[in-house]
Amino acid sequence: MSEDQSIKFIKIKDNRITSSEGLLFKTEDKLESIKFMSQAYKFFGINYSKFFKMDGLSKAGFIAAELLSEKIQLEKNTGLIFSNSSSSQDTDLRFQESMQNFASPSVFVYTLPNIVLGEISIRHSIQSENAFFITEKFDPELMLDYAEIQLKNLACENVLCGWLNLHNNEYDVFLWHVADLEDLQSQRGQLPKIYATTNE
Amino acid sequence: MQQVYLKSDSIISPLGFGTMANLRELRLQNSALKLQKPTSKYPAGYYAGMLDEEIIDRSFSLIGNCEDYTKLEKMLILAIKDVVDKEERVDSLSTGLVIATTKGNIDLLNSNKFAKERVELWKMAQVVADFFGFKNKPIVVSNACISGGLAIKTAADFIKYGKFDSAIVAAGDLVSDFVLSGFQSFQAMSAKACKPFDAERNGISLGEAAAAVFIDGQTSQEQNVEFIHAVTTNDANHISGPSRDGEGLYQAISRLEHFTGITSEEIDAISAHGTATIYNDEMEAIAFNRSNLNDIPMHSLKGYFGHALGASALIESIMLKHSLLNNELIISKNFESSGVSASLNITTEATQKKLNIALKTASGFGGCNIAMLFRKTKAHV
Structure with a gap:
């Protein structure tokens, strides 16, 4: 096992879910985001009724956090520092469509990218720091820089970082855990490589 | 620990352009919230603080081409320009730019006036950064209704830990059909101008505005x-x-x-x-x-x-x-x-x-x- 495998992550892209330990789940066909996440939900035997009312972005973030939580401890003082490129655009378009007839409040609430932080917090009883940034591309340095400051300030004890993008039904999810400051420093420089790796 | 200060600031709202103009209206107890004309969707009208794009353009035309920028971009640029003009320490290399918004150019979702990409929040932020020639990539904070505060925290944290010497924090959001429909679907809109903490309060009134503040790691002579x-x-x-x-x-x-x-x-x-x-x-x-x-x-x-x-x-x-x-x-x-x-x-x-x-x-x-x-x-x- 190479050194960078010590980073605990979950990656969801191109019909595949992979972790630091390898492939966890895949579908043969290219499915649209919501269908793929629902299949994964069934495959992993997750039982959480709130899942079904979530939008695509939250479903993707929820499943990634769920799988990661089997390896690491998500707790009250886990900071959540996330980012993406397309904000909540997938759901924005759905809401825009619904506005023509019946504007749906249950869709509207998901027209903010940080709602997934709320969903993950509810599921894992996390009450710590929240931040959602928007960057054109995956920018782990921004998330790590912000995470480092929160850890140094003792604002949280560990951090769940996440890149969580959903655009034109293409999902690109990469969540990883920062256990402490030492862990964070060792991750710098490694993340772009891991994120870019086509998982075997 | 290094200290950070809130220096020059600006607010662009229906009450006025510039912080002092806004403060004057607050002292006079004037409100931006007005009953808007009824539409098919809102037959009784609704209370909101709306900023006419023509009024924005009167100011914006002095510094840029109105056709090249969206309404919200113009508001953000006007707020930042007001701050930049007062701050000698703003530097295109060492000053960071942090922009807070929930929906950005959401009004473009159904429009072909600008390239499709412009509805992306990072793109809007880049357009604003480019107007001023800022070299640091702008950081966009989009964390619902705490965004404007979280942007101050983000800028201050990054200055305290040496990522920037100083930063401009700007924030803006529009009263779009999108958010109006959304809050109405929640039945969260007040029939009258909103009444915070009052016994007769019955929901929110939306208002569009932009603001900017210069956050600096250096103190100055005057009171900060x-x-x-x-x-x-x-x-x-x-x-x-x-x-x-x-x-x-x-x-x-x-x-x-x-x-x-x-x-x-x-x-x-x-x-x-x-x-x-x-x-x-x-x-x-x-x-x-x-x-x-x-x-x-x-x-x-x-x-x-x-x-x-x-x-x-x-x-x-x-x-x-x-x-x-x-x-x-x-x-x-x-x-x-x-x-x-x-x-x-x-x-x-x-x-x-x-x-x-x-x-x-x-x-x-x-x-x-x-x-x-x-x-x-x-x-x-």
């Missing part, structure tokens, strides 16, 4: 307001409803007091979120009560500006800064009699009072909360 610290929390309770016991906001305030060593008794003024929905204001009242902040003078500025979503916490922090500098409590507009279960000291008369430390709070969808502390520093003469 220091950003002390901020804490965010999540309710872990509900994604669209505030927690009944105010636990998330209470945690934010108590952790903030713990980290800074500042006690509730030392806080001189509070700028609450005060959206005027039944549940939000009640939740805040419970959280302030649990934090022993009942007697501290408090206001919500939503009765003046409406709820400017991602910009509101920045606008309200800027106003709080001026309250500290002027030793002046601003009236909580549209409050007559208390409609929350805990007693609060809502400001109903313009008051001159010595102020040193102030608390700003905000809460938003997704269960997020922020609490921030500001302190007036002494002049160095």
Whole structure:
């Protein structure tokens, strides 16, 4: 096992879910985001009724956090520092469509990218720091820089970082855990490589 | 630990262009909230603070080509320009730019006037950065209604840890059909201009606005307001409803007091979120009560500006800064009699009072909360 495998992550892209330990789940066909996440939900035997009312972005973030939580401890003082490129655009378009007839409040609430932080917090009883940034591309340095400051300030004890993008039904999810400051420093420089790796 | 200061600022709202113009209207008890013309969707009309694009263009045409920028970009650029003009220390290489917004150019979703990409928040931020020639990639914060406050925290944190020497924090949001439909679908819109903390409050009024502030790691000769610290929390309770016991906001305030060593008794003024929905204001009242902040003078500025979503916490922090500098409590507009279960000291008369430390709070969808502390520093003469 190479050194960078010590980073605990979950990656969801191109019909595949992979972790630091390898492939966890895949579908043969290219499915649209919501269908793929629902299949994964069934495959992993997750039982959480709130899942079904979530939008695509939250479903993707929820499943990634769920799988990661089997390896690491998500707790009250886990900071959540996330980012993406397309904000909540997938759901924005759905809401825009619904506005023509019946504007749906249950869709509207998901027209903010940080709602997934709320969903993950509810599921894992996390009450710590929240931040959602928007960057054109995956920018782990921004998330790590912000995470480092929160850890140094003792604002949280560990951090769940996440890149969580959903655009034109293409999902690109990469969540990883920062256990402490030492862990964070060792991750710098490694993340772009891991994120870019086509998982075997 | 390095200290950071809130220096020049600007607010672009229906009440006026520039912080002083806005402050003057607040002192006169004028509100941006007006009854808008009925439409097929809103047959009774609705109260909102709307900024006419023609009025924006009158100012913007002096500094740029109006056709090249969206309405919100023009508002953001005007706010930032006002700040840049007053600050010699703004530097295209070492000054960071942090932009807060919830929906950005959402009004472009159904329009072909601009390239499709422009609806992306990072793109909008890049357009604004390019206008000023800022070399650092802008950082966009989009964290519901705490965005404007979280952007201040982000900039201050990055300055304290050396990522930037200084930063411009800007925030803006529009009253679009999109958000109007959304809040109406929630039945969260007030039939009248919103009445924060009042017994007859019945929902929010939306307002569009932009604002900017220069955050600096260097003090100056004149009296400054220091950003002390901020804490965010999540309710872990509900994604669209505030927690009944105010636990998330209470945690934010108590952790903030713990980290800074500042006690509730030392806080001189509070700028609450005060959206005027039944549940939000009640939740805040419970959280302030649990934090022993009942007697501290408090206001919500939503009765003046409406709820400017991602910009509101920045606008309200800027106003709080001026309250500290002027030793002046601003009236909580549209409050007559208390409609929350805990007693609060809502400001109903313009008051001159010595102020040193102030608390700003905000809460938003997704269960997020922020609490921030500001302190007036002494002049160095």
